[in-house]
Amino acid sequence: MAEEKAPQAGPVGKLFHAGFHALAALRGARAFHPNGLLFNGELQALGRDDLALPEEPVAVTVRMSKGAGLPGRVPDALGMAVRIPAVGGHPWDLTLTTSGTGLAGRVLPRPARAWTSGRYSTLLPYRTKGGLVWLAARAEAARNVEASLDGLRRLVAEGPVTYLVETVRANGHRKPCATLTLHEVDDDSPQPAFDPMLNLPPGWELRPRWLTGLRERAYEGSRKGR
Template structure:
């Protein structure tokens, strides 16, 4: 199936896949976001017509990571990945990266100095009900944690860390849709392969299509390479 998908993506997709495969093989880990911290959390959906969210708070698996894998507290494109269970058994993988604000800012990764400042964005929008919608998150905690995994571990150990998740329209209109609370470092669970291309929200289509297909090839190459 993966080969057929790569073929449909054309020569560019094959090269993209091969490049990410090689980088993951060289690292022995994900091509990007190779180092991260697995966390236990709770996802609480708010009233929102855009997403079919669970009626009650649900336990989720979260991975926070540094995009380029830069050491220590060096600024990096920080990642926030959440696996949300659904009633039909198919998970929803939400992956966000530290970004800027505004139309241009939210589609570009932006190195951040801390896990608790600025915004995270899906970068690519989804098309749902005829509209383009991004998902965004920002920390709602007065505590600060610089961009190192050790600092993140200390932050979560000291007490819950909450993020507000919002939908964002092309015109910049934001609407809260959920809260995400991180409350424990997960030392025991297996490391899930978060993949927003394989596990999107029901009825949501990543856009634009050509870029989504290239991103899918990147995920395929990274999975196979590592």
């Protein structure tokens, strides 16, 4: 049976595409999360779960960014994008944003004052064989620094920064699945176009489909606009 695809976004999707295209063109960068730092990182699985992570530590690319691109240390919805190298033929892209807690809180962006004080969430859940699941991340140590890119650069220069990655169920049950460590800034490599809709873990699907359809149109517009 052919894999069921997300429905076309239609006129609303076209508006999303046009709006994000215009904003990205105006900025000359991503419509949201326009400025960020690229890091060489490492992902270490803590056990087998619905997310079939590589059993051995794996080098990953991580982009940390400010959602609205607010200047300096002004609090913002902070972003974490992770590219896990090719597993089964293609990479996985995971994108998380600082959010609240609880079922309502984890789906809404929430400004954070520091890179290690906020809780990061995928905002949208994935549909897996075991039901709906979000991915979340939080710093293992409270080495807080203001929410500026320069502050984050200094923080990692002082030593690796590690986040605990968890799966979160609709009932709030959390289960650690990996650690993500930022080792050093990579100023030389081009920043990749992360796309969590196209580069999914096998057997996972972002939900709800109507919203992921709009989100993909927004990503397309942003990519073309910049």
